[in-house]
Amino acid sequence: MRPAVIVALFALVWLxxxxxxxxxxxxxxxxxxxxxxxxxxxxxxxxxxxxxxxKVLSLVLLFIKELALSAWKVAVLVASPKMALKPGIxxxxxxxxxxxxxxxxxxxxxxxxxxxxVDVSEDRKVLYVHAIDCSDPAxxxxxxxxxxxxxxxxxxx
Amino acid sequence: MGAxxxxxxASTLALGLMCVAFFLxxxxxxxxxxxxxxxxxxDMLVAIAIGFIxxxxxxxxxxxxxxxxxxxxxxxxxxxxxxxxxVLSHGMSEDGEDPALVPDRPQRGxxxxxxxxx
Amino acid sequence: xLDLVLALIVAVMLVAGGIFVFLAxxxxxxxxxxxxxMHAASKAGTVGxxxxxxxxxxxxxDIAIFMRAFAGFVFFVLTAPVGAxxxxxxxxxxxxxxxxxxxxxxxxxSERRDAKKR
Numbered sequence: 001m002r003p004a005v006i007v008a009l010f011a012l013v014w015l016x017x018x019x020x021x022x023x024x025x026x027x028x029x030x031x032x033x034x035x036x037x038x039x040x041x042x043x044x045x046x047x048x049x050x051x052x053x054x055k056v057l058s059l060v061l062l063f064i065k066e067l068a069l070s071a072w073k074v075a076v077l078v079a080s081p082k083m084a085l086k087p088g089i090x091x092x093x094x095x096x097x098x099x100x101x102x103x104x105x106x107x108x109x110x111x112x113x114x115x116x117x118v119d120v121s122e123d124r125k126v127l128y129v130h131a132i133d134c135s136d137p138a139x140x141x142x143x144x145x146x147x148x149x150x151x152x153x154x155x156x157x
Numbered sequence: 158m159g160a161x162x163x164x165x166x167a168s169t170l171a172l173g174l175m176c177v178a179f180f181l182x183x184x185x186x187x188x189x190x191x192x193x194x195x196x197x198x199x200d201m202l203v204a205i206a207i208g209f210i211x212x213x214x215x216x217x218x219x220x221x222x223x224x225x226x227x228x229x230x231x232x233x234x235x236x237x238x239x240x241x242x243x244v245l246s247h248g249m250s251e252d253g254e255d256p257a258l259v260p261d262r263p264q265r266g267x268x269x270x271x272x273x274x275x
Numbered sequence: 276x277l278d279l280v281l282a283l284i285v286a287v288m289l290v291a292g293g294i295f296v297f298l299a300x301x302x303x304x305x306x307x308x309x310x311x312x313m314h315a316a317s318k319a320g321t322v323g324x325x326x327x328x329x330x331x332x333x334x335x336x337d338i339a340i341f342m343r344a345f346a347g348f349v350f351f352v353l354t355a356p357v358g359a360x361x362x363x364x365x366x367x368x369x370x371x372x373x374x375x376x377x378x379x380x381x382x383x384x385s386e387r388r389d390a391k392k393r
Contacts, residue, residue: 160282164286167287168289170290173293174290175293175296178299181301182304184304185312191371193309193369197312197313197316200316200358201303201316204320207327207328208292208293211327212289215334223340223344226328227350234354234357234358237361237362240362241362244365245368
């Protein structure tokens, strides 16, 4: 995304949160957005790559659905009198390679039912994932590769 | 049954549930056994406190509480990050019991954790 | 009539949030090691208190306050996995092992392989 688009988004969020839709407030929001973008300039990669809004929206919807589902699954697991636990950490080979995409994938994995991302290897090729039910790591790997990773590739490539 | 009654009953129920949750989590903070366990529990205490503040905001109708809840969430996240860095730099504390080294009883109901008492 | 529907929605969200928070606390007490406890805290706990904050936003009937509550909710949902990931990583690097019931730990395996190579 271009810096101007990001600043506009920040200003929009500012307007929504502060709750007064006036011109001075919009200018203040733009200034605050530009300032915060300037503060983190060294930590993000700004490139002109295209983002597909519809696919991003579908990713957000998937995110919400998985969040609700995972909270439900954990709640049911904890509430059941006899917890059938087979936890473990498995390695997931990454196809996405940009920092931003890895972050997004790690966050999504954490919110999937029963999985929590622990670490990325130093060469950024492997993501270590802790799973509450790790009896079949191969199936878990397949699920992530065909689900979230594919969606992220569709939205940001 | 009016709207007020429903809201009052629901918020009382939520407060009760969270009270129990608060004590359970506090037990984990005290009990440990390791530092990360306590940090996770403290993080959870912040989440419960946010819930408390939200319910109080509904009960009293004083909406400024929501801003306080957001501020608490920010502080709680920063605290967790700071604690994580501390664990990373400090390494394993010597008093922490390592769950993998302590023999676990076979998975059978309640008595499972008793083998780990000091 | 609208009052009643609104009160019902808020009440349901409050009670659901309370139940989620309670179950998360129960999970923190019952689960065997710090990594599995993190699952409970970062998912059920966040969703629970987030629901309550959301309910408070709806109850206020003010778009500005609702947006603020919504922003807080989004913030919690985004930071909870980050915090959990940081803490899990720090704990694993510091040497806290998984509980006995765990099946595999491919992260420790790869660390051992690296150590052998050097």
